Amino acid sequence: MIELKNADPNFKWEIIKREGGEGLLKCFGCSDCAASCPVRYFDERYNPRKIIRLTLLGMKKEVLSSPFLWFCAHCHACTERCPQGIMVAEVINAIKNYAAEQDYCPEGYKMQLDLLNKLGRLYEIEDFDLRKREKLGLPPINKIISEVAKILEHTGIIERVHSKNAHANLKSETRNTNE
């Protein structure tokens, strides 16, 4: 059941102006994306069409608080099939980006962000790794690439993802997060 009285008509515009969100309005709801989705093939709780329709309707809290939003594997099978030429996976990614800033960023992504900030890489490179590389005749690699932290600071993403109170209103309104 969709309660349109809770709808936020501005929600779709906030997604459209984000990187990757441009195609959203072109969706006419044909469901080709859902039909071609390998994730949905195995788990029907993920449905790209439903996420996009709810976004167009302005059902902000339902979309942002749904854990299934993060099931998108970004494989672009949907993009290839969309008759409207929407880069569907990019639109879903734009919604994820928006959710991440509304305090819905999964912990795993926060950890990856922190690793990139600290190391510029996803994995800490130990002396053991360097010795193994040397033994195999592979060239040495730098342990830390500090310029990544500079980029993260410039875009302010860590602060935006970690700020807990930015959208407390939205969160307190959230009731059923599963559907």
Added chain:
Amino acid sequence: MKRYALFLGCTVPVRAQHYELSARNVAKELNIEFVEMDDASCCGFPIKAVDAETSLLIAARNISIASTMNLNIVTLCNSCTAMLSDAQKQLKHNEFYKKFKELGFSYPHDVVVKHFVRVLYEEIGLDVLKKAVKKPLNMLKVISHYGCHYMRPSQLHEFDNPEVPHTLDELVTVTGAQSVEYVDKKMCCGGSVLGIDEALAVTMANHKLHTAKNSNVDALISICPFCTVMYEDNQRKAEDKFETQYGIPVLYYPQLLGLSLGLDKNAVGIRFNRVKASALLEKVGVA
């Protein structure tokens, strides 16, 4: 001699050294020179779901390194390929370029980003590879897995067929091995959802492992370290979850190609394959 800047990314240099080693040794055989990108970082893809703009800037910085070297980029990971290609296209847009410049980066030469396998297909070519094969692997039957970001989204890559890809099958065939046809060829490995829902990711990986088993192949051929994490590192988990036995070796394409070029097993790092490939080596006659 063809020269490229080699972009390693995060996973390959620490978790898939056999991929890197075999790619470097195959490149040497084919007269391809890799130049190191010492200050290259993560490609940016892992945090695209958190902020696409930040990930594009991280990717663009990596491209600027190759641009300063006036070299095109060769990648070994599918997601690195897509992320860097996306940033390369974005650099042509004024708004993004302005943000990039604000960070003090420069882009003096346009850079082309290609996966190593695509370079082998497009810039070395099947004919040259065919002539270089010294030890045809006629006795092997394999299943080729492309992964998603090797050719999708097609607007970005403009390469191969996004629905029914064929380039890797052709490259496998050149080695003498048989690349079997199968359904759901473009099925995703599940790697991107591993951190969100492990059971779902393993179920997705299981789909192709099941096909591989039914096709009775000697190996699954991968061209992406993340796909290999799913098909090789998580193979045991799929076996447990679906109460079956697979034991399917997962070889990186340069390992297979390397064997056909006559490289020995150490030169392609076979001992680092987690699912042991001893039966395959025996068939090939590499002791």
